[in-house]
Amino acid sequence: xxxxxxxxxxxxxxxxxxxxxxxxxxxxxxxxxxxxxxxxxxxxxxxxxxxxxxxxxxxxxxxxxxxxxxxxxxxxxxxxxxxxxxxxxxxxxxxxxxxxxxxxxxxxxxxxxxxxxxxxxxxxxxxxxxxxxxxxxxxxxxxxxxxxxxxxxxxxxxxxxxxxxxxxxxxxxxxxxxxxxxxxxxxxxxxxxxxxxxxxxxxxxxxxxxxxxxxxxxxxxxxxxxxxxxxxxxxxxxxxxxxxxxxxxxxxxxxxxxxxxx
Numbered sequence: 001x002x003x004x005x006x007x008x009x010x011x012x013x014x015x016x017x018x019x020x021x022x023x024x025x026x027x028x029x030x031x032x033x034x035x036x037x038x039x040x041x042x043x044x045x046x047x048x049x050x051x052x053x054x055x056x057x058x059x060x061x062x063x064x065x066x067x068x069x070x071x072x073x074x075x076x077x078x079x080x081x082x083x084x085x086x087x088x089x090x091x092x093x094x095x096x097x098x099x100x101x102x103x104x105x106x107x108x109x110x111x112x113x114x115x116x117x118x119x120x121x122x123x124x125x126x127x128x129x130x131x132x133x134x135x136x137x138x139x140x141x142x143x144x145x146x147x148x149x150x151x152x153x154x155x156x157x158x159x160x161x162x163x164x165x166x167x168x169x170x171x172x173x174x175x176x177x178x179x180x181x182x183x184x185x186x187x188x189x190x191x192x193x194x195x196x197x198x199x200x201x202x203x204x205x206x207x208x209x210x211x212x213x214x215x216x217x218x219x220x221x222x223x224x225x226x227x228x229x230x231x232x233x234x235x236x237x238x239x240x241x242x243x244x245x246x247x248x249x250x251x252x253x254x255x256x257x258x259x260x261x262x
Contacts, residue, residue: 007082007096009052009111016043016106017082036147040128045098045113051088052096085112101152102134115153122159123147142177143167154190161200172206191223195230199237207243214239214247225262234260 009017045051063071084090087099088111102115115135119127122141129148130137137151142159148166149155155169160177165184167173172190179186180198191206197217202208207223214227216236224243227234232248239245240261251258 005057006055007052007084007111008055009082009096010050013043013045013051013104013111016104016111035125036129038128039125040130042117042119042127042130042132043104044102044131044133045104046133047098047101049098050095051098051104051111054090054094054096056094081109082106083110085110087113087115100134103132123149136171160195173204208241210234210247234258 065071084096087102088096089099091097098113100113100115102113103117105112105114116138117132117134117136118138118140120140122144123130123139124144124147130150132149132151132153132155134153136154136156137149138156138158139149140158143149143157143161143165145162146164150166150168152170154171154173155167156174156176158176160175161167161179161181161184163181163183165181167179167184167186169188169190173186173188173192173194175192175194178196178198179194179200179202182199184200186192186200186202188204188206191208192202192204193209193211195210196212197210197214197219199216200218202217202219204220205222208219208221208225210225210227210229210232212230213233214225215233217239218237219225219239221241221243223241225234225239225241225245225247227247233252234245234247234250235252235258238259238261243262245260245262250260
């Protein structure tokens with residue numbers, strides 16, 4: 001008999017197929033401490049990374065029935081049970097590789113790479129911690145308590161953060177909500193545009209644009225800080241910039257301790 005075409009994914013990527021129906025067990029006492037890591041749902045591949053192996057179909061041989069008549073072997077199927085998307089290719093050694101960096105997605109029997117990916121809700125236990133590789137990651141909700149988001153690319157957050165959140169961005173950061181929490185840390189290698197910051201630690205290697213306020217934070221910026229929109233308030237904590245700091249209001253009338261270095 002013929003052997004049909006087969007696609008075999010590496011273990012790291014094979015699990016994306018089972019994610020669709022996999023429940024998150026928050027009651028597992030043995031895993032509770034590491035559950036944010038264990039239940040990671042975002043799986044990424046780097047450009048040219050091998051994600052699996054392709055096995056071509058093997059045609060069968062013709063046979064003969066009891067009457068001596070030739071029985072033609074059925075033709076191999078032209079398609080495997082798993083199809084490859086446009087951002088994957090098969091190399092000379094039959095390895096399946098990523099054309100570009102991005103999130104590995106399995107949908108309607110097709111596996112593909114998406115360099116831009118959107119999370120429609122919050123980063124919580126249904127998503128797990130995130131190590132994103134690609135052009136842009138978009139989070140429509142909040143980053144919940146204790147979660148980590150690392151992005152090799154740009155990051156857009158349309159909600160805010162709870163406390164004890166770690167965000168690391170190798171590209172630019174846009175946050176349309178409030179970054180808050182004394183144990184929250186944000187590191188950005190590009191530029192950052194943030195609506196507001198409360199009681200958080202912030203490090204930006206490019207410029208920082210604050211669209212409303214920056215209060216009681218520890219902020220270091222290698223470029224300049226602009227807080228000319230919205231309330232435009234900077235007070236409390238320590239704010240350092242290697243370039244200029246512009247704001248509508250620096251400090252407040254209650255004499256809150258504010259250190260400004262530029």
